[in-house]
Amino acid sequence: MITIVSGLPRSGTSLMMQMLQAGGMPLLVDDSRPPDQDNPRGYFEYGPVKSLETDNAWLPRAEGKALKVVSQLLYHLPRRFHYKILFMRRDLDEVLRSQEEMLQRRKTGEGPPRDLMKAHFQHHLTTLDGWLSTQPHLAVRDCHFRELVQTPEVAILSALEFLGLDLDPKAMSAVVDRSLYRQRAR
Amino acid sequence: MLGFKPKVTIDPALYAGVKQVAQAAGYATVDEFVTHLLEKAVADVQRAESEAEVRKRLQGLGYIE
Numbered sequence: 286m287i288t289i290v291s292g293l294p295r296s297g298t299s300l301m302m303q304m305l306q307a308g309g310m311p312l313l314v315d316d317s318r319p320p321d322q323d324n325p326r327g328y329f330e331y332g333p334v335k336s337l338e339t340d341n342a343w344l345p346r347a348e349g350k351a352l353k354v355v356s357q358l359l360y361h362l363p364r365r366f367h368y369k370i371l372f373m374r375r376d377l378d379e380v381l382r383s384q385e386e387m388l389q390r391r392k393t394g395e396g397p398p399r400d401l402m403k404a405h406f407q408h409h410l411t412t413l414d415g416w417l418s419t420q421p422h423l424a425v426r427d428c429h430f431r432e433l434v435q436t437p438e439v440a441i442l443s444a445l446e447f448l449g450l451d452l453d454p455k456a457m458s459a460v461v462d463r464s465l466y467r468q469r470a471r
Numbered sequence: 472m473l474g475f476k477p478k479v480t481i482d483p484a485l486y487a488g489v490k491q492v493a494q495a496a497g498y499a500t501v502d503e504f505v506t507h508l509l510e511k512a513v514a515d516v517q518r519a520e521s522e523a524e525v526r527k528r529l530q531g532l533g534y535i536e
Binding site: 338387391393394401405408409 | 517520521522524526527532533535536
């Protein structure tokens with residue numbers, strides 16, 4: 286079984302990875318993306334994931350571990366493995382504000398106006414949700430970022446029940462730093 | 472748009488084929504069948520556009536290559 290932490294960029298996937306690690310879960314990560322202003326505690330990514338569409342030969346290394354996979358790449362998880370996916374959900378306006386700040390810092394262009402980008406993400410999530418619900422090799426549990434930050438004990442219990450893992454919920458909960466919740470919906 | 476009833480002209484031979492398929496598929500009218508097809512076609516295009524924009528955004532943020 287491979288544990289996947291997924292969602293849109295800036296939806297709390299790094300936080301969930303950090304929590305799993307604190308709880309005692311082994312992660313498949315490398316140092317391809319060091320901490321920065323956008324993720325001061327790190328990205329918890331594994332570089333080869335970016336090329337999942339064209340190369341998944343490395344995926345056996347993720348067996349028994351947690352791996353971060355951005356939403357659009359879930360389509361490319363090979364069916365020869367089974368996955369449990371914690372899918373992070375966050376208010377789309379918060380996600381977009383955070384992404385825009387990150388894009389400005391990366392100087393990679395802003396893209397479409399926020400409302401249009403929001404519609405694109407809504408389409409993307411609707412299509413993905415429909416697809417996920419029909420995939421026998423994927424089990425999915427939604428995890429809401431706001432709940433994770435505001436009442437982590439509740440969100441953690443739900444996640445652990447889904448994963449069927451004996452991790453340390455107190456250590457996971459201690460990871461939450463509410464001061465990093467910077468894009469709260471106004 | 473209220474009350475606006477647009478009409479689209481198509482080739483009579485094509486209309487006959489559409490009517491035949493609509494009846495075979497159990498649609499009550501050709502209008503219903505054509506509306507369904509167009510809704511699906513528009514949704515498919517919008518979905519493809521959205522996935523392309525999402526992909527660009529993820530590339531810009533460094534999450535995919």
